[in-house]
Amino acid sequence: MTSETMSPELSARGLSLAYEGRTVVDGLDLDIPAGRVTAIVGPNACGKSTLLRGLSRLLPPASGTVLLDGADIHGLPTKQVAQRLGLLPQTPTAPDGITVADLVSRGRYPHQGWFRRWTAEDDEAVAEAMTATGIADLADRAVDELSGGQRQRVWIAMALAQRTDILLLDEPTTFLDISHQLEVLDLLLDLNAARATTVVMVLHDLNLAARYAGHLIAMRAGSVVAAGDPTAVVTADLVRDVFGVESVVADDPVTGTPLVVPLGRHHTS
Amino acid sequence: MTAQETAARSTSPVSAIRADRRRGRSRALRVSVVAALLLLVVAAVSLTLGAASVAPADVLAALVGRADRLTSFVIVELRLPRLIAGALVGACLGLSGALIQSVARNPLASPDIIGITAAASATGSVALVWFGLTGLALSGIVLAGTLVAAALIYLLAWRNGVSGYRFVLVGIGIAAFCGGLVSYVLTRADVSNVQQALVWITGSLNAVDPSALAVLAVGTVVLVPCALLVGRPLGALSLGDDLASGLGVRTERTRLAVVGVAVALAAIAVAVAGPVSFVAFLAAPIARRLVGRGSLALVPSALLGALILVVSDIVAQFAIPGVVLPVGVVTGIVGAPYLLWLLARTNRVGRGG
Numbered sequence: 001m002t003s004e005t006m007s008p009e010l011s012a013r014g015l016s017l018a019y020e021g022r023t024v025v026d027g028l029d030l031d032i033p034a035g036r037v038t039a040i041v042g043p044n045a046c047g048k049s050t051l052l053r054g055l056s057r058l059l060p061p062a063s064g065t066v067l068l069d070g071a072d073i074h075g076l077p078t079k080q081v082a083q084r085l086g087l088l089p090q091t092p093t094a095p096d097g098i099t100v101a102d103l104v105s106r107g108r109y110p111h112q113g114w115f116r117r118w119t120a121e122d123d124e125a126v127a128e129a130m131t132a133t134g135i136a137d138l139a140d141r142a143v144d145e146l147s148g149g150q151r152q153r154v155w156i157a158m159a160l161a162q163r164t165d166i167l168l169l170d171e172p173t174t175f176l177d178i179s180h181q182l183e184v185l186d187l188l189l190d191l192n193a194a195r196a197t198t199v200v201m202v203l204h205d206l207n208l209a210a211r212y213a214g215h216l217i218a219m220r221a222g223s224v225v226a227a228g229d230p231t232a233v234v235t236a237d238l239v240r241d242v243f244g245v246e247s248v249v250a251d252d253p254v255t256g257t258p259l260v261v262p263l264g265r266h267h268t269s
Numbered sequence: 270m271t272a273q274e275t276a277a278r279s280t281s282p283v284s285a286i287r288a289d290r291r292r293g294r295s296r297a298l299r300v301s302v303v304a305a306l307l308l309l310v311v312a313a314v315s316l317t318l319g320a321a322s323v324a325p326a327d328v329l330a331a332l333v334g335r336a337d338r339l340t341s342f343v344i345v346e347l348r349l350p351r352l353i354a355g356a357l358v359g360a361c362l363g364l365s366g367a368l369i370q371s372v373a374r375n376p377l378a379s380p381d382i383i384g385i386t387a388a389a390s391a392t393g394s395v396a397l398v399w400f401g402l403t404g405l406a407l408s409g410i411v412l413a414g415t416l417v418a419a420a421l422i423y424l425l426a427w428r429n430g431v432s433g434y435r436f437v438l439v440g441i442g443i444a445a446f447c448g449g450l451v452s453y454v455l456t457r458a459d460v461s462n463v464q465q466a467l468v469w470i471t472g473s474l475n476a477v478d479p480s481a482l483a484v485l486a487v488g489t490v491v492l493v494p495c496a497l498l499v500g501r502p503l504g505a506l507s508l509g510d511d512l513a514s515g516l517g518v519r520t521e522r523t524r525l526a527v528v529g530v531a532v533a534l535a536a537i538a539v540a541v542a543g544p545v546s547f548v549a550f551l552a553a554p555i556a557r558r559l560v561g562r563g564s565l566a567l568v569p570s571a572l573l574g575a576l577i578l579v580v581s582d583i584v585a586q587f588a589i590p591g592v593v594l595p596v597g598v599v600t601g602i603v604g605a606p607y608l609l610w611l612l613a614r615t616n617r618v619g620r621g622g
Contacts, residue, residue, distance in 0.1 A: 020429070053511070056515060057514075058511055058514050058515070077517075078514070078517045078518075078519060079517035080517075081517065082515065082516050082517030083517075085515075086515065087511070087512070087514075087515030088512070088515075089509065089511035089512055089515070091509065092508050092509045092511070092512045093374070093507070093508060093509045094508070094563070095507045095508075095563030096563055097561050097562050097563045098562055098563030099289055099293070099562055099563075101285065101286045101289040101290065102289065102290070102293060102562060102563065103508075103563075104286075105286070105290070106504055106505055106508060106516070107516070109502070109504075109505045109516040109517065109518070110516055110517040114498075114501075118290075123283045123286055123287060124283060126283075126286050127282035127283040127285075127286055128282075130282055130286070131282055136281075136282040136285065137285075139282070139285040139286055139288075139289050140285070140288070140289045140292070142562075162516070
């Protein structure tokens with residue numbers, strides 16, 4: 001609606017997040033560039049998933065704020081936020097026997113009110129999401145019969161049916177083999193190119209992050225160590241700093257983006 | 270590609286989605302209609318059965334007020350209230366079970382496993398044996414005791430929100446405590462009171478109080494629409510808490526509202542008939558299996574609950590000639606094997622329910 005005049009922007013100011021008093025993310029300042037693909041990387045337990053939960057208002061901040069279009073995200077009605085910002089958590093659960101079309105349709109929840117019934121617009125949003133993710137011909141199949149890669153596309157379709165400008169994904173490629181990993185990341189890039197959807201994803205694989213993201217956020221122990229264009233950000237120093245691993249950083253022969261070759265104790269450069 | 274082909278291709282996903290949704294709805298509708306018809310048939314049969322067998326034509330005459338006085342009395346004063354009570358108690362329990370099981374995402378989380386009906390037994394036996402309460406007063410006390418126990422379970426299970434598993438475990442603990450209290454009350458009471466209390470605790474439609482039945486009827490009329498209304502976010506909530514929150518569901522608030530309505534439904538039911546076991550536990554899983562497709566099957570669960578209870582009550586009345594069993598004996602015999610099967614299967618699958 002106002003995407004031309006006011007670009008979607010998600011940011012954090014002095015954001016601290018804690019679980020039961022234990023601080024996981026500490027005093028972060030962060031801007032998510034609008035209309036681009038951002039990847040959050042870092043070692044296990046560095047707080048990257050927690051940050052995503054914080055950015056998507058699932059976890060209220062211990063201090064600081066998350067701003068959506070300049071307004072405190074926790075001050076906005078949650079359904080209104082859900083029309084601007086979609087979230088795909090790491091382990092969503094599909095009810096036994098649910099069909100693909102039914103599951104994707106549940107992404108329309110934020111657009112439904114107490115008295116507003118299902119409309120043609122809802123049907124179109126669901127159909128468009130299923131077409132974009134290449135699952136249109138699976139409409140009446142049961143989700144639990146699908147392969148891991150297909151299932152992940154169904155979940156992404158559900159998030160797309162929500163029709164938000166911002167999409168947050170927590171490790172969308174976990175448990176997928178390499179071909180399905182690439183398929184999911186290609187799909188996210190397509191969405192970003194076709195509709196300028198702002199994509200923010202937590203990724204495990206540094207090389208895939210460097211290749212697919214236009215903006216990279218590297219975290220360690222609850223703080224941002226570096227943020228920016230992967231070509232500028234990913235260096236051997238950064239990899240040592242963030243992951244505690246010696247490495248050689250080369251140019252990816254295909255994309256020219258940084259390619260990290262970790263060394264380990266048995267190899268040296 | 271012609272323009273027509275392009276149009277056909279672009280509309281086909283929409284029609285596939287519509288067709289899928291239609292299939293889902295018609296399946297739920299078919300199950301509901303069949304359950305409702307079966308309920309009607311069983312209800313009609315149950316009215317003709319009894320010490321004085323009444324022909325179907327006379328039953329009909331009695332219902333429209335054209336039968337002789339004796340037949341009218343038997344049908345309208347004796348059998349009809351029992352039938353209505355059975356159907357309403359079953360419907361309330363079935364719906365209550367469906368709601369709590371889906372909120373906790375755990376088939377074990379039904380009011381009869383997690384201590385809601387056990388709390389009803391405990392308050393009921395204390396009220397009966399120690400204070401000699403009966404009828405509406407008994408129903409009122411049971412209602413209050415059940416709600417207090419439910420609040421207690423919710424608070425004890427609370428830790429930054431309520432997880433389904435903790436809810437079940439705390440509930441089982443409360444149920445054990447209530448069971449102990451019942452045993453204490455019964456062993457300290459004299460025999461005639463114990464007899465009366467035991468029938469009530471088993472769950473029985475043998476002595477339905479008319480004013481308690483009126484409360485149940487009004488409660489059902491109010492609570493069933495409430496249940497369907499507060500149950501609307503359950504479809505999103507069944508995808509997991511994080512995803513549901515992302516979709517704009519207020520997860521804790523929804524859970525509290527749904528559990529509140531479900532407990533109220535169970536409470537008004539057990540206040541009339543006593544803690545009839547396993548109806549809440551059985552109705553929803555059967556309804557879901559019949560409807561399939563991950564449906565919540567709230568309405569089919571209520572109808573199946575009513576059907577199970579009315580059929581069980583017929584069996585309880587006529588299985589052993591000359592002995593009218595409490596209906597809870599029959600539902601218990603049917604329900605317990607399912608509980609065992611569920612526990613065995615859960616253990617094998619290894620996902621703890």
